[in-house]
Amino acid sequence: MATAVPPIISPKEDLPPPLTSASEPPPLFDGTTRLYLAYHCPYAQRAWIARNCKGLQDKIKVVAIDLADRPAWYKEKVYPENKVPALEHNNQVKGESLDLVKYIDSNFDGPALLPDDSAKKQFAEELLAFSDGFNSAFFSCLRSKGDVSDEAAAAVDKIEAALGKFSDGPFFLGQFSLVDIAYVPFIERFQIFYSGIKKDDLAKGRPNLHKFIEEVNKVDAYTQTKLDPQFLLDQMKEKFGIA
Numbered sequence: 001m002a003t004a005v006p007p008i009i010s011p012k013e014d015l016p017p018p019l020t021s022a023s024e025p026p027p028l029f030d031g032t033t034r035l036y037l038a039y040h041c042p043y044a045q046r047a048w049i050a051r052n053c054k055g056l057q058d059k060i061k062v063v064a065i066d067l068a069d070r071p072a073w074y075k076e077k078v079y080p081e082n083k084v085p086a087l088e089h090n091n092q093v094k095g096e097s098l099d100l101v102k103y104i105d106s107n108f109d110g111p112a113l114l115p116d117d118s119a120k121k122q123f124a125e126e127l128l129a130f131s132d133g134f135n136s137a138f139f140s141c142l143r144s145k146g147d148v149s150d151e152a153a154a155a156v157d158k159i160e161a162a163l164g165k166f167s168d169g170p171f172f173l174g175q176f177s178l179v180d181i182a183y184v185p186f187i188e189r190f191q192i193f194y195s196g197i198k199k200d201d202l203a204k205g206r207p208n209l210h211k212f213i214e215e216v217n218k219v220d221a222y223t224q225t226k227l228d229p230q231f232l233l234d235q236m237k238e239k240f241g242i243a
């Protein structure tokens with residue numbers, strides 16, 4: 001049974017419906033580069049944004065997977081971890097979103113996603129190392145059904161401070177980079193959680209974050225991957241049993 005593409009706010013390309021347990025696999029290892037994703041998955045969104053940023057829409061084909069009705073061939077023939085994202089390239093399948101963002105940057109043409117500056121590169125590694133900590137802060141708020149612990153607030157404050165480190169632009173390394181790609185799917189969801197569940201503004205009293213959100217929403221490669229916030233909010237509430 002076909003599943004619909006969820007509500008993407010400003011789609012710029014024809015995106016395929018998610019494949020289900022009833023779907024045939026694509027012709028695997030035929031030389032086509034494929035990015036396996038789920039449209040709602042923030043980890044997959046990272047790789048999807050990287051692909052768009054590099055202008056690889058014609059070189060990396062999006063294959064959406066219905067995680068709730070996952071095809072058996074996905075685990076058996078594509079990615080034994082059975083998660084998204086995964087990238088089929090040069091007869092190999094690789095996973096882990098942060099690795100994929102770097103892999104896409106290094107192995108494909110298109111604008112570089114990291115600056116040359118060594119101080120910025122070093123800061124990029126520090127921020128990437130913290131990104132799981134930031135994500136956990138977000139998920140802990142959902143698990144506690146809306147309670148924002150001091151630890152979670154500190155994680156957001158840490159992001160606010162990091163955004164102030166370089167003054168040549170509103171992004172983590174000044175100009176847009178793969179660090180922004182790593183964080184933005186989670187910042188997006190954290191903001192939706194704040195406004196939809198806490199009835200508050202995540203960026204209140206955090207001017208750097210406010211500017212980041214404003215500016216990142218002008219980056220097409222990102223906005224093309226955004227789902228309707230109400231859809232994401234409903235999904236969060238359902239998954240974490242929030243009334």
Ligand SMILES: N[C@@H](CCC(=O)N[C@@H](CS)C(=O)NCC(=O)O)C(=O)O
Nearest residue numbers: 041042043082083084085096097098
């Ligand atoms: N560490 C992985 C996490 C990927 C991940 O957890 N993806 C979720 C969807 S958002 C998934 O595939 N879940 C399926 C499962 O765990 O069975 C990454 O960064 O790529």
